[in-house]
Amino acid sequence: MIRFEGVTRRYGPTTALANVDLALADHELVVLLGPSGSGKSTLLRLVNRLLDPTEGRVFVEGRDVRSYRPEALRRTIGYVIQNVGLFPHWRVADNVATVPRLLGWDKQRIARRVGEVLDLVGLHASTYARRFPHELSGGEAQRVGVARALASDPPILLMDEAFSAVDPVGRQRIQAEFLEIQRRLKKTVVFVTHDVDEAIRMGDRIAVLRAGRLVQFDTTETLLERPADAFVEDFLGRDRTLKRLSRVPASALARTVPQPDTCDVLPETTDLRLVLSHFLKEGTDVVALRNGSDKITGWLHRRDLEAWARSEAPP
Amino acid sequence: MTEDDLRPARIDPVLGILSLAGIASALFVPFYQFAANRIVAGTDLALLASSPPAFTLLLATWAAVGVFACLPPAARTSVPAQWVWLLVPVPVLAACWGAAQVSSTLAGSDPVARVTLSTGVWVTVLGTAVAGISLRSVAVVRTLAAVGALAALAAAAGAGAFDALSLAREARNLGPAFGAEFTQHLVLTGGAVGTGTGLGLALGVAGHRWPSWRLGGFLSLNFLQTIPSLALFGLLILPLAWLSTQFPWLRDWGIKGIGATPALIALSLYAALPVARNTLTTLDQMPQAVLDAGRGMGMSGPQLGWLVVVPLAWPAVLEGVRIATVQTVGNAVVAALIGAGGLGVFIFQGLGQTAMDLVLLGTLPVVALALAADFVLGAASGGRRAHL
Numbered sequence: 001m002i003r004f005e006g007v008t009r010r011y012g013p014t015t016a017l018a019n020v021d022l023a024l025a026d027h028e029l030v031v032l033l034g035p036s037g038s039g040k041s042t043l044l045r046l047v048n049r050l051l052d053p054t055e056g057r058v059f060v061e062g063r064d065v066r067s068y069r070p071e072a073l074r075r076t077i078g079y080v081i082q083n084v085g086l087f088p089h090w091r092v093a094d095n096v097a098t099v100p101r102l103l104g105w106d107k108q109r110i111a112r113r114v115g116e117v118l119d120l121v122g123l124h125a126s127t128y129a130r131r132f133p134h135e136l137s138g139g140e141a142q143r144v145g146v147a148r149a150l151a152s153d154p155p156i157l158l159m160d161e162a163f164s165a166v167d168p169v170g171r172q173r174i175q176a177e178f179l180e181i182q183r184r185l186k187k188t189v190v191f192v193t194h195d196v197d198e199a200i201r202m203g204d205r206i207a208v209l210r211a212g213r214l215v216q217f218d219t220t221e222t223l224l225e226r227p228a229d230a231f232v233e234d235f236l237g238r239d240r241t242l243k244r245l246s247r248v249p250a251s252a253l254a255r256t257v258p259q260p261d262t263c264d265v266l267p268e269t270t271d272l273r274l275v276l277s278h279f280l281k282e283g284t285d286v287v288a289l290r291n292g293s294d295k296i297t298g299w300l301h302r303r304d305l306e307a308w309a310r311s312e313a314p315p
Numbered sequence: 316m317t318e319d320d321l322r323p324a325r326i327d328p329v330l331g332i333l334s335l336a337g338i339a340s341a342l343f344v345p346f347y348q349f350a351a352n353r354i355v356a357g358t359d360l361a362l363l364a365s366s367p368p369a370f371t372l373l374l375a376t377w378a379a380v381g382v383f384a385c386l387p388p389a390a391r392t393s394v395p396a397q398w399v400w401l402l403v404p405v406p407v408l409a410a411c412w413g414a415a416q417v418s419s420t421l422a423g424s425d426p427v428a429r430v431t432l433s434t435g436v437w438v439t440v441l442g443t444a445v446a447g448i449s450l451r452s453v454a455v456v457r458t459l460a461a462v463g464a465l466a467a468l469a470a471a472a473g474a475g476a477f478d479a480l481s482l483a484r485e486a487r488n489l490g491p492a493f494g495a496e497f498t499q500h501l502v503l504t505g506g507a508v509g510t511g512t513g514l515g516l517a518l519g520v521a522g523h524r525w526p527s528w529r530l531g532g533f534l535s536l537n538f539l540q541t542i543p544s545l546a547l548f549g550l551l552i553l554p555l556a557w558l559s560t561q562f563p564w565l566r567d568w569g570i571k572g573i574g575a576t577p578a579l580i581a582l583s584l585y586a587a588l589p590v591a592r593n594t595l596t597t598l599d600q601m602p603q604a605v606l607d608a609g610r611g612m613g614m615s616g617p618q619l620g621w622l623v624v625v626p627l628a629w630p631a632v633l634e635g636v637r638i639a640t641v642q643t644v645g646n647a648v649v650a651a652l653i654g655a656g657g658l659g660v661f662i663f664q665g666l667g668q669t670a671m672d673l674v675l676l677g678t679l680p681v682v683a684l685a686l687a688a689d690f691v692l693g694a695a696s697g698g699r700r701a702h703l
Contacts, residue, residue, distance in 0.1 A: 050611055075613035085608030089626045099612050148612075158611075 001026045001188045002047055002156065007056035009042050009212075016042045018212045019056070024205075026155075027186040031193060031203035035235070038209040040192045044158050047190060048074045060156065075099055078149030078187070082161035084141045086133040092118070092144050093129040099152040117147040120181060139170040146178065150185070157189045163198065175201055196236055200224070200243050208232050220247060241309050245272035250289050253308055254298030265290050268297055272305055279305075327384040327391060329449040333442050334381030337406060340442075341374050346410060346435035347417050352427040353670065362413055362435060369413035373439070376405040380446065392451070400452035403443055404464030410439045411468060411477070418479035429481035431672060481672045482679075489661070489676070497680060500657035503647045504684070506579050508640050511586025515635065518587060519594025529595070536588040544581060544646050548653045551577035578655035582646055586639035593635030597628045630696045637692035644685040648677070 002024040009017040017039040024030050032040035045051040046058050049070040058065045065073060086095050093114050100110045115125040121143040133141055142163060149157055163171045163178075175198060182189065193199050199206050200220055207217040208228075216228035224244045227233040236243065251268040264282065266275065268289035275287060285302040345359030363370040383391065383399055390396060410432075418430040447457075477483050486493055518536070522529040539547070555577050559566045601624060609619045651659030658677040665673030 048611060050607075071613045071615050073613075074611060079608065079611035081604055081608055081611065083602070083604035085602070085604035085606075087605060087609070087623060088602075098609075098614075102613050102618070 001061060002190065003059040004043065004046070005057045005059070007043070007046060007053045007058060009039070009046065009051065010054045015212050017046075017053070020209075020212075020214045022207055022214060022217060024188055024190065026188055028204040029182055029187075029189040029191055029202060031191045031199040031206045032209060033193060033196065033199040033203075033206050033235075034209035035194060037211070039212040040194075040209050041160055042212075043209070044160055044190050044192050047156070047158055048077045048079060050074075071102075075102055075152065076154050076156070078152075078154045078157040080145050080149045080157065080159045080162040082164050084133075084145040084165070086136075086141055086144060086148070088133050090132075091129065092123075092131050092133070092136070093125070095133070095144060096148045096151050098148060099154075103152055105152075113151060117150050118144075120150065121147045122177060123147070137170075138166050139174055142166050142170075142174055143177075146174075146181075150181075155188060157187045159189060159191045161192055161194070164193070164195065171198070178202075197243070197246075200247060208235065210235075242273050242276075245276060245305075245309060246274075248272045248308075250275050250287070250300050251298065253304045254289055254300050255304070256298050259286055259288070259299045263288050263299070265296065267291075272308070275300060276302075276305060325388070327449075330380055330384035330446065333446050333449070334377045334384060337377030337380070337439065337442050338374060340435050340438045341370060341377070344435040344438060345433045346413060346439075348431040348433045349417075349421050350429050350431070351425075353429065357429075357431060359433065360417060360430075362410075365417035366413040369409045369416065372412070373406050373409035376402055376409065377442075397452040397456050400447075400450050400456045401460045401463075403447045403450065404460050406439045407443050408464055408467060410436045411471065414480055415471060415476035418477065422479045426484075429484060429672070430479065431481045432675075482675060485670070485672045485676050493661075493676070496656055496658055496660050499655075500644075500647055500659075500681070500684070503575065503578060503582065503650055503655060503657050504640065504643050507582030507586050507643050507647070508636065510579065510583035511639055511643070512590050512636050514583060515587040515590025515592075515639070516594055516632065518591040519598065519632075522591070522595045523598040533591070533595075536584070536591060539584050540588055544585065544649045545652060547581040547584070548577055548650065551580055552653065555580075573654045575650075575655045577653060578647070578650035582643050582650065585646055586643050589638040589642070590632065590635040593631045593638075594628065597631035598624075601627060633692060633696035637689060637696060640688040640692060641685045644681060644688060648681060 004020050004022040007017055007020045008015065020039075020043060022043075032043055034040045042051060046053055047060065047065070049065055049068070052066070060068075060073070060077075086092075087098070090098075093111075096114045096117060097110045100113060105113070114129065118125045118128060123140065123143055128136075128140070128144070133144070136144065142165070145162070149159075163174055166174055179202065191199075191202055193202075203220045205217065205219050206223050208215045208223070208231075210231055216223060216232050218226075218228075221244065223232070224236065224240050224247075227236060227240075233240075248271060249268065250266060250270045250272060253272070254268065263284060263286050264278065265288045266278065268291055270289075278287060279285065279302045287300050288296050289298050289300060291297045341362050344361075346362040347360040347365055348357035349360055350357035362373065379402060380399075383396075386396075414430065414432060414436065422428040422430050471477065478487075518532050522532055542550070552573060556573075605623060605627070606619065609623045614622065647655075647657050648659035648662055651657050651663055658681050661677030662674050665671065665675075665677065
């Protein structure tokens with residue numbers, strides 16, 4: 001769907017990207033991760049031609065992006081940025097309708113679609129459509145930003161530090177909501193962030209960049225298990241084992257043999273890291289898991305969790 | 316800050332003082348002056364001696380304002396209290412009523428005798444203005460009061476109530492000259508603001524596009540502002556006179572050393588600065604995220620400009636135009652000295668003849684024009700800015 005071939009981008013004497021090769025599969029969420037100045041935003045902006053590479057080529061749907069008219073290309077790619085960038089003089093509905101209007105949709109279709117996407121990001125059109133951006137909280141504005149990017153139902157989404165401006169609590173919620181949307185819509189997403197936890201929570205695959213070079217491109221699990229070098233290892237942090245645990249739901253290690261003892265009950269979607277935290281705090285060795293309708297679906301033992309952490313732990 | 320500081324004062328200090336000053340002026344300050352002709356010194360007339368009913372109305376109104384100032388704060392800020400604003404124009408109406416009465420009794424039949432407005436009237440106008448700003452109310456009530464008062468004054472003037480006032484006599488003496496100079500003033504102001512806005516927009520955009528131009532451009536405009544307008548008019552006389560002798564066809568276009576041309580040039584240069592500065596500032600402060608989002612979603616350059624940049628920059632630019640207009644209305648007065656005409660003609664004539672009524676006849680329309688421009692353009696830019 002998106003492919004970078006030997007891409008180099010220079011600004012005067014400085015090289016922002018050096019010979020990057022990267023290919024994204026359809027429907028996957030790839031995180032571009034790296035410290036500031038690593039070239040991740042530059043790489044993202046090559047996709048919709050906000051920048052052009054100095055050398056190398058970028059392909060979208062198999063076509064060199066330079067064969068598209070930039071405006072036409074951009075209208076087929078959703079774009080969400082850090083400070084949201086909502087147009088302050090337009091109401092929420094007009095903001096969301098930006099791309100459909102540029103594409104010349106008729107009014108009824110636009111109105112219907114605005115309602116749909118606002119619904120999709122969990123904002124009631126009746127409450128929010130007529131509001132101005134300054135009447136929204138940070139989280140609401142960011143949701144509108146996502147809705148705006150999804151309005152024309154583009155197959156590709158570019159998200160540049162999309163949730164960085166939201167406070168930590170709101171960020172976790174909007175991340176979860178976005179993952180839920182992504183599970184349904186299956187867009188091809190390029191997601192730029194410098195936040196390791198966010199990368200691990202969101203990414204199907206993660207591309208780690210450093211000083212304009214692609215250091216490692218792997219599934220999130222592989223990245224956590226086998227960092228390519230000391231830089232990646234360092235950047236991911238020393239608690240990689242805990243981070244791996246945070247990607248796995250408790251239900252993955254559940255046993256169905258009923259436990260006689262009374263024990264605490266947690267939702268089965270709780271990640272292993274939280275379960276471990278629960279074990280440590282309560283001094284217990286087993287928890288029961290319940291599903292969405294409060295039925296017990298299994299039990300998770302501490303020894304299973306520890307074995308999993310050790311077995312796939314990096315050498 | 317403690318909570319006590321946030322509570323409104325027990326007695327409203329501004330309205331209290333205004334009330335006292337209003338009552339004192341009605342009692343002790345002359346409101347009008349009567350003179351047998353234009354040359355002799357006039358005699359002062361107190362309001363009570365001129366018109367007892369007007370005196371009573373004025374005194375009662377200021378007393379009512381005083382009583383209102385002493386009401387408990389909760390009552391002063393209540394919704395019905397907003398209607399108190401209707402009282403605001405009453406002192407001015409009373410003073411005008413007195414003027415109509417005194418002028419018809421004293422000077423009505425004698426065409427050279429004159430009644431002039433004096434200190435008390437101007438104190439009343441000033442007090443009314445301060446009261447209008449200080450009292451809080453909704454736009455509906457304020458508009459109602461202002462329109463009502465203006466309508467009453469216009470009706471009275473139309474019925475000839477003020478015809479015997481010296482101001483009206485001077486205006487009648489001038490005849491069509493007044494209208495002509497008023498129009499000329501509008502032409503000078505409009506032309507200069509129009510040209511200055513164009514120039515200011517161009518400079519602002521250029522300064523934003525090419526930051527290296529900024530220093531030079533704004534230094535020269537700032538420097539221009541420090542030159543008194545009269546001096547700038549004078550400075551332009553020489554080069555323009557030289558140009559018109561070198562190229563006689565310029566003279567056919569009306570371009571010469573004195574007259575409207577140098578005035579328009581100088582006034583345009585003055586008007587350009589506020590527009591240029593506001594344009595530059597608003598363009599510089601245009602949120603980058605918004606422009607990036609617009610471009611990233613596929614707006615073309617012209618679409619981005621028309622749909623995003625212009626609507627966002629427009630209130631600030633209009634604010635610059637407002638400042639330029641108010642400033643130019645005043646500056647255009649001086650243009651009369653180099654033969655450009657305008658209301659300044661009467662002001663300088665009046666100053667030369669020590670005829671204060673003539674000066675007022677030039678000044679009052681200038682003040683009214685400036686206030687009107689301020690109000691209209693302020694409302695236009697403020698209304699747009701409200702939700703940004």
